[in-house]
Amino acid sequence: MEKKKKYLGILYIICSAFCFALMNMFVRMSGDLPSVQKSFFRNLVAFFFAFVIMKKEGILFSCQKKNVSALLLRSVFGTLGILCNFYAVDHLVLSDASMLNKMSPFFAVLFSYLILREKITVPQAVFVTGAFLGSLLVIKPTFSNMDFLPSVIGLMGGLGAGIAYTFVRKLSLGGEKGPMIVCFFSGFSCLVTLPFLILDYHAMSGIQIVTLLMAGLAAAGGQFGITAAYSYAPAREISVYDYSQIIFSAILGFFVFGQLPDLLSWIGYGVICTMAVLMFLYNQRKDGSRLVRR
Known part of the structure; x- marks a missing residue:
């Protein structure tokens, strides 16, 4: 039964x-639109999805007073993370943008120490440092590199997501329900980006509207898929499979946009994925040792 749950968790996270x-x-396909406008439509769809689920499960749109600040901070950093990620998606090879965004688990380790006071061991510190060095191979930080600024913004997207995930953990430990966290975040992001959308609205064709709605549907599927995955199995057992997104992004980028990452990017992917696998194996071993001692 436990093995079946683990396999379901792996399936959901993939x-x-x-x-x-x-x-x-879909964000890339929607064309030359501001990242704020793309973010608004993406979060609008996710908001209604989460709201319907809350109604279905009888979850109230309210939180405990002690969790208000964490909920706001999760929403602020989550919104910044999405805006930076969408900018990177529009200006970089799709797999590069996805890889930089996947630095978020490593940033989550760092900020779990700073915010939640969860200890970082020496091996974890080594893995985080290794992943950051791998990201430099993707960013290629030289002033002659035209993709340098979008790459840095993409990395900042991973940073924002990592901080947001840290606050999601804090909220979960504080007893808040997943659909409520998603609904609040999506609604907050829509409200924050709405004034910028009104001031700098770009007229959209029917195809662009449909494409952005598809991006929102895909995002909702991704958010609830990962929530379902972690309900079947702990993160330490399945989180490494989340890096399959890089493979999917590389395939879609090649067949849809004709994109092919350069050699340094491939090496960077390898370094970051290796650090993710080592972190995964280390956490499993650490948890196993803890169970033996009990």
Whole structure:
């Protein structure tokens, strides 16, 4: 039974990774629109999805007073993360943008120490440092590199997502329900971006509207897929499969946009994925040792 749950968790997290890769593809396909406008439509769809689920499960749109600040901070950094990620998706090879966004688990480790006071061991610190060095191979930080600024913004998207995930953990530990967190975040993001959308609205064709709605549907699928995955199995057992998004993004980028990452990017992918696998194996071993001691 436990093995079946684990396999279901793996299946859901791979489906989630595919959905997020599709989201990035649709965001890119929507054309030359401001990142704020793309973010608004993406979060609008996710908001209604989460709201329907809350109604179905009888979850109230309210939170405990002690969790208000964490909920707001999760929403602020989550919104910044999405805006930076969408900018990177529009200006970089799709797999590069996805890889930089996948730095978020490593940033989550760092900020779990700073915010939640969860200890970082020496091996974890080494893995985080290794992943950051791998990201430099993707960014290629030289002033002659035209993709340098979008790459840095993409990395900042991973940073924002990592901080947001840290606050999601804090909220979960504080007893808040997943659909409520998603609904609040999506609604907050829509309200924050609405004034910028009104001031700098770009007229959209029917195809662009449909494409952005598809991006929102894919994002909702990704969010609820990852929530379902972690309900079947703990993160330490399945989180590494989330990196399948890079494979999906590379395939979609090649067949849809004719994109092919350069050699340094491939090496960077390898370094970051290796650090993710080592972190995954280390956490499993650490948890196993803890169970033996009990």
